Amino acid sequence: MSTKIRALLAASVAGATLLAASAAVQAQEVKVGIIFGFTGPLETITPGMAGSAEMALKEVNDSGLLLDGQTLTPVRADSTCIDNAAATAAAERLVTTDNVAAIVGADCSGVTIGIVNNVAVPNGVVMISPSATSPALTDIDDKDYFFRTAPSDARQGEILTEVIRSNDINSVAVSYTNNDYGKGFSDSFVAAFEAAGGTVTIAAPHDDGKGDYSAEVGALASAGGDMLVVLGYVDQGGVGIIRAAVDTGAFERFGLGDGMYGQSLIDAIGDDLEGTVGVIPGAEGEGSEKFAAAATAAGLDPTSSYTGESYDAAALIALAIQKAGSTDRTAIRDAVLDVANEPGEKILPGELAKGLQILKDGGDIDYVGATNVELIGPGEASGTYREYIVEGGEYKTVGYR
Incomplete structure (x- = not known):
């Protein structure tokens, strides 16, 4: 067998070995x-x-x-x-x-x-x-x-109701992100809040990605309420709604669903978020x-x-x-x-x-x-929820429900 043929055979065997190793x-x-x-x-x-x-x-x-x-x-x-x-x-x-x-x-x-x-x-x-x-x-x-x-969120609506009612809030306006999450959450919250004896003055959707939410907040303010409940996203329409509400003085207190929890919200709103309450899934x-x-x-x-x-x-x-x-x-x-x-x-x-x-x-x-x-x-x-409040520019855990 020539040297060239032996070299080709050796290369072929080596290649097959590498392929086998790669497959393994x-x-x-x-x-x-x-x-x-x-x-x-x-x-x-x-x-x-x-x-x-x-x-x-x-x-x-x-x-x-x-x-x-x-x-x-x-x-x-x-x-x-x-x-x-x-x-x-x-x-x-x-x-x-x-x-x-x-x-x-x-x-x-x-x-x-x-x-x-x-x-x-x-x-x-x-x-x-x-x-x-x-x-x-x-x-x-x-x-x-x-x-x-x-x-x-069928359960979250009930838990958020318990938290807000325990803060002596009797009437709320609700703004929710206009999708499956927001609509389903809003429906469950409104039903639970009204069943608990509270009043929902308005439940209105907001679209994400807008630069100006003054019209949406104007409608919410006209309906009134002791608190604005925001069921949206922390990096999109939800923060826009809160910013517009703060800028116009429409609401002073906010209640938040799970999608609104994040440090970026505190960074964006600052001291005006003080006293905000909310819930997020969590366990102890x-x-x-x-x-x-x-x-x-x-x-x-x-x-x-x-x-x-x-x-x-x-x-x-x-x-x-x-x-x-x-x-x-x-x-x-x-x-x-x-x-x-x-x-x-x-x-x-x-x-x-x-x-x-x-x-x-x-x-x-x-x-x-x-x-x-x-x-x-x-x-x-089945799940449990962590109740929090914003104090001193930080999220502070109140307890679990």
């Missing part, structure tokens, strides 16, 4: 989609949400226990929060091009509904949202592929404390919106994969409720390795996580 590496990689509004009306809180989800995936990878050593690779995609076409296209790429096993997200309710209907269900892919809270998602025909770690207890310590160590703000819920969504996906014993999408779906609820050993943040080992050994777990996870009905989170 790819086989060990399990991709998980993370689709949030990295641009749009919630862009200031999205980095903390994504970072928290990825913190859970890293914890799993560091254990080396997932399916005998496979690793989870996060793949980010931009939902924009408000553009259904863009969100659906981004999710489609996650499923068909990146071949993700499951998806953390989406974030905002409208785009989540679109992705569930147009991508997740047709392709049989699990979605676990940490922040899509519209009541419309409770009864969506999801074929059991959609779950969420944040409670529905050992799980919350363990998550806060881990998030702080990772350079994340554990008090930022939906960070704990994002960690829990990613952790549930990882644990469901281990319970299923594979990355088969339908098997993952069928395992989510098993790892999320009793019976089994309770698993807190920082204990994902423990959970993975128990599942590997054939045992049962009850994932408690950062937010006291308990999935009820069609994959709904």
Whole structure:
């Protein structure tokens, strides 16, 4: 055999070996989609949400226990929060091009509904949202592929009512963002507030992306009320409504839904936000404390919106994969409720390795996580809320409900 032929054969064998090694590496990689509004009306809180989800995936990878050593690779995609076409296209790429096993997200309710209907269900892919809270998602025909770690706005409307009424507010005007999230939240809040004996003088939508909200605030002011309740987005129309209300002196007190929580609001409004009250999904207890310590160590703000819920969504996906014993999408779906609820050993943040080992050994777990996870009905989170007030230019926790 000539030297040239031997060299060609050696090169061919080496190439085949490299290809085989590459295929083996790819086989060990399990991709998980993370689709949030990295641009749009919630862009200031999205980095903390994504970072928290990825913190859970890293914890799993560091254990080396997932399916005998496979690793989870996060793949980010931009939902924009408000553009259904863009969100659906981004999710489609996650499923068909990146071949993700499951998806953390989406974030905002409208785009989540679109992705569930147009991508997740047709392709049989699990979605676990940490922040899509519209009541419309409770009864969506999801074929059991959609779950969420944040409670529905049907409950948030009741909790926000309790908070506002406990502050001796008897009448309110309501401004809500003009989409599925805003309308559903407004409907639940108005019903709860009126059932509690309060008066809603007006409930009017506002569009995001406008430079001037004086007309909307004029209508709200004409209707009157002891407080203006804003059910919108912290980086879009919601802050615009509050700024216009402050500039015109239309309202002096504000009540806020979960989408309005963020440091950027205090930065934008300043001292005029003093005394503002609101609620955001949150939990107390050992799980919350363990998550806060881990998030702080990772350079994340554990008090930022939906960070704990994002960690829990990613952790549930990882644990469901281990319970299923594979990355088969339908098997993952069928395992989510098993790892999320009793019976089994309770698993807190920082204990994902423990959970993975128990599942590997054939045992049962009850994932408690950062937010006291308990999935009820069609994959709904029962959930609790953190009540806060703005004092001294800071959000201060009043308690939990």
